[in-house]
Amino acid sequence: MGLEMHNSLSRRREPFVTLVPGSVSMYVCGPNLYGPAHVGHALSYIFFDVVRRYLEYKGFQVRHVQNFTDIEDRIVARAQEEGRSIFAIAQEYIERFLREMDALRVQRAHHYPRATEVIPKMIEIILGLIARGYAYEVDGDVYFRVTSFSRYGLLSGRSLDQMQAGARIEVDERKEHPMDFALWKASRSGEPSWESPWGPGRPGWHIECSAMSMQFLGEQIDLHGGGDDVRFPHHENEIAQSEAYTGKAPFARFWVHNALMKPPVGDEMHRHLGNFVAIRDALARYEPDVIRLFVLSAHYRTPSRWTDEAVDAAGRGLDRLRAALANADTVLGSDPLPLQDGPLATKASESRTAFERAMDDDFGTPAAIAVLFDLAAEINRASGSAMGGNVEPAGGMVHAAAALRTLAGVLGLRVVPDAIPPGAAAAVLQILDEMRAADPALFPGEGGQHNAGEAIALLLSGRGRAREARRFDLADRVRARLGEAGIVVEDLPGGSRWRLVSRRDARA
RNA sequence: GGCGGCGUAGCCAAGAGGCAAGGCAGGGGUCUGCAAAACCCCCAUACGCCGGUUCGAAUCCGGCCGCCGCCUCCA
Incomplete structure (x- = not known):
């Protein structure tokens, strides 16, 4: 059509x-x-x-x-x-x-x-x-x-x-x-x-x-x-x-x-x-993606109302799409996936078709977005399975992730998060110093010119050692302090991962 | 007065004759040292109200109620 x-x-x-x-x-x-x-x-x-x-x-x-x-x-x-x-x-x-x-x-x-x-x-x-x-x-x-x-x-x-x-x-x-x-x-x-x-x-x-x-x-x-x-x-x-x-x-x-x-x-x-x-x-x-997702979640010929509650909800939905791409990257990065084909390749092509059907129908962005969420859920299921050891369902992951990026891109959504804000970056460096002072053995090194990404990596590796040593007080402190800076730490089977909390509600 | 639109779960919002997408929130699980994320299950016998057409209607027709826009500012 x-x-x-x-x-x-x-x-x-x-x-x-x-x-x-x-x-x-x-x-x-x-x-x-x-x-x-x-x-x-x-x-x-x-x-x-x-x-x-x-x-x-x-x-x-x-x-x-x-x-x-x-x-x-x-x-x-x-x-x-x-x-x-x-x-x-x-x-x-x-x-x-x-x-x-x-x-x-x-x-x-x-x-x-x-x-x-x-x-x-x-x-x-x-x-x-x-x-x-x-x-x-x-x-x-x-x-x-x-x-x-x-x-x-x-x-x-x-x-x-x-x-x-x-x-x-x-x-x-x-x-x-x-x-x-x-x-x-x-x-x-x-x-x-x-x-x-x-x-x-x-x-x-x-x-x-x-x-x-x-x-x-x-x-x-x-x-x-x-x-x-x-x-x-x-x-x-x-x-x-x-x-x-x-x-x-x-x-x-x-x-x-x-x-x-x-x-x-x-x-x-x-x-x-x-x-x-x-x-x-x-x-x-709000991040641009949050605003775009909110705007496009209603059909263009339906009047919508700008409310904090509705825009915030769009922000949480965006987090969900981001999680899927992060999961896909984790799976693809950790273990070179030999399976080029598989259920996700099929899902990817089905999603493209469904997306186009929605958009061909008078720019049905709400339905198109639903396709994105559906694809994301499938990626997440397969990722969970792959991280748990069963790689089979993740066959074709490359194609699924690519489809999600491409289709989101048609809506002008980047899906990937913004860069680390300056304030958070400064906080991260401070937290690194703080942890080094608290336990030089688990958090070795001193001074040094790190960028925020490197500092977070050092903090997470130190936190990994702390967890192995059952020093959960220190591990939790890292997580809590990073959380205050707007950085969420997630522990996956294969290691820890971090992400920026999406900017979606600055009412406070 | 004329033209047009809207009324779907706690919230946002699709669907436009075949038996209610999706998201958010909420409840219960799985996983986790604890979390987070993810996943699984549950969450509208029901689509403003009343009639009608039909085997079958949020979806078509008629009436009614409520809300809104435009009729020389405006995306």
Whole structure:
């Protein structure tokens, strides 16, 4: 079965067929740069990152463009409040956004055009629209004439009459129709402005995406994504202005919208409401993998709520996946496994199939994650058996571990833990000194420049000697002290192992 | 008023006609010097409520209740 996805335009699931076989042009609506991004943005960009990774996994050549809205009412307002230029504000938040996306391991788009960089293209489109009767100028403003575009309302599933009925804002009397939207706004005093055939002004919000999309991907694209909140009016308007200008439809073959994330308390997470969880704060408390696993554990069209309890639970689940890879490595490392084939090789290929079936079904990440857990359990069973002496069930372990890594990788999960944090590293060195002082015979050596990994290895070997000598007081002390530093010691049949406790709850 | 979504175990969350995935938490075991991890077993006769269609319904139809989003700020 091939990939099928829900198309907002038809409100149905459709087989994914691209304009050019084997390649995908993908445009995702980026953030307005008036403030920091929150976990709702993270959800959207993590999801579309998975869309891209999966398309690439399936062999598509993906071209991915995401805009930065650097000129818009809120940024202008903010610039005036702070006495800074819109460019300074945009620059600050662009850098921050990219840093945060990198931290979340969202693959960078191929292009991140800014609205202010494509103004010539916008003007070209607006001129074309006016020439064809789809737009008109009033006092330096230019509006799109919605009544001229018969398909207006198709994406959002409403008619102009319905929208008029519910219009909740004051109508600008200069507009021909209340729903006509601004393509270009004449500049007011103090606002940044650009020269245009209609005098100095600045672009309306919607035109940028049409301009960028056409400039970087072409007049028709395969996939256009964004949060459910931009379906109307933003995407509806993009379709109208783009298709009216090019005369080609559809502007985008597939419209994909993710449901919005809810805040810990309340219903809507919005920057202007002040009830958001900033990505920066989330990253301070949770590892990227924890955030990704949490986000992807709910289907992208189901609204989820960011709560400590739910994110913590994702963190514990992540530990489980990590344990499986650690077990696999232990088995593969300790005893060169002659069995290339075996039950786990079969399991690996079954898992790939199941994973693809889940993802082909409108990006069913929850089911895909279930496949990962199922595979992990199988690896753990076989590992336990192998460590107990029965190697037979571990045949094909290499393939199972590889499959787990690969499939987790499609979701952007690294599964391996973060590096030892500086604080823990310092603590480890201190613990080593402490144990050497306590019992130089069991913990020999002194001073020396060790890195944290070496120090832990020395501590564990010393602890092994202590256990053999039945000095459980010392052995337990090592384990307890390391535990305080966030390092968990596990005694396996073949020796001891350590791991970092996953960063998943820093409430304390 | 119009359009749309949601309601599944203590929590998170899949499933969309064939007899309730997965994760977290919890209980009981195995293993361990003790732990930890892992593994095994248990944990929704039940999917907001009421009807209907069907051999069979969380899944389809009708009605009702509750919650939410959008209808020119918004991922």
